[in-house]
Amino acid sequence: MSAPDREVDLRTEPPSRVQTAAFYEVRDLAPGEAVMLVTAEDPSLMMRSLDLQLRETLAWRSEAAEGGYRTRVQLRSDTDIDGTVDLLVRDHRTLDELFAKALRRVNANDVAGARELVERFAVAIRKHVELENTLLAPVLPRPRGPDGADHVEIMLREHDEILRQLAEVESCFTESAAPEAWEVEPFIAILSGTLAKHEYREESNLFPHWHAALDAMDEARRGELFARARALLAA
Template sequence: MAETTTKAVDLRDSGGLPSHTYAFYALRDLHPGEVRELLCPEDPAVLMQSVNLQLRNRLYWAVVRAGPPLWRLRVQLREDLPAASLTDLLTRDHARLDRLLACALRLANRNQLTEAEPAVGELSRAVRRHIRVENEILAPVFSAPRNLLGNDPTSIMLREHEQILEQLSLIESCIAGGAETRSNTTPLLALLSGAMAKHEHREEQNLFPNWNRALALGTDADGTAAFLRRVQSALADRETTEEDH
């Protein structure tokens, strides 16, 4: 694990920039193991919620000293801390998948398809692990009512997983082929990006909160921690032998 390093950022020294903009630029390049000590002349709650939304909920912050006249915050990446809930763990993995997809798409847009091929492979392995965890561990454990129309959250998730896997297989086939098929990689990655963004939003709004509540109601703190470790290990392809809650 990277050694923790701390840097102070005083929003009073923004040089005329709005506090929100100054905070965004100061926090967007946080790396694992880094901490920003943020000094705010006003209550930072709304500001931090807005900045964190822009950074796709990658930040964790705590008020070290409350104002007025000055609020002192400790800000770091959420990934530096243990997951606080099942929703937290799964949304973190969504963000990781998004970064892998963005990397592959960026290389493809530059026509660097040789470099993009291993990035696509890494993306595919990570997405397949994520889908396997949701299909084979989470959906069976947190069984929810299904309907014949197939428009319940679980049915929608499973159906969209099949579509995403089909898109991934097509992308892998294209980028591994000759010049004629490789040229299709970039538009297919762009389509996958749009599909995954919509899919992740639906899961985070309609499924994860229900799973989180079911886990909290069905087990104690130790059982929850053990289940989260199992899910985290499976997402990292290190399945454990711990029993379900």
């Protein structure tokens, strides 16, 4: 049996401090753990903003209760995947983690340890790009920014750049059986920055539109797309 949720009553906090107090309660949530936040006000906006601060790693469910709201917060990775966009966002976090680990290994002078992580990352990012390019982009909307920029076109261009930078990282490892950390590090650091910006742009400019379009699809079609997306990433 799992332990009962920790309950934190934030109704006595001054309104200006509620979000900060909530942040400290949720930022170190461990897998399998949940916290119940009790607030006087509707926490929807606060939870959305905490989730963004914590790179969309949270899942929550709120209900109005006597004297306020009760919100159960847990890690998103502890919950079932909620559709295609959730699958993409979770995959972003997995990619980030893999690549951050590779960079840490390089910085610790363990290039051999980094090699295996880079190989796993390369397989995973190529599948992710294939999913976005070939399965989703052709059937989902192409929203435009206020300046007329086509967000799908930007995505496709950035994918080419990511794959080009990845090839550079890979060539460091193939040109030499045991490259030096200083030879590899700049290429990994550049790709890491490119990837973070790309994911941020997708999650803020494109995915909200894709999410709305998926929601508007009939259930059978949405389910089929989700199943194909999962199968592609799992292959």
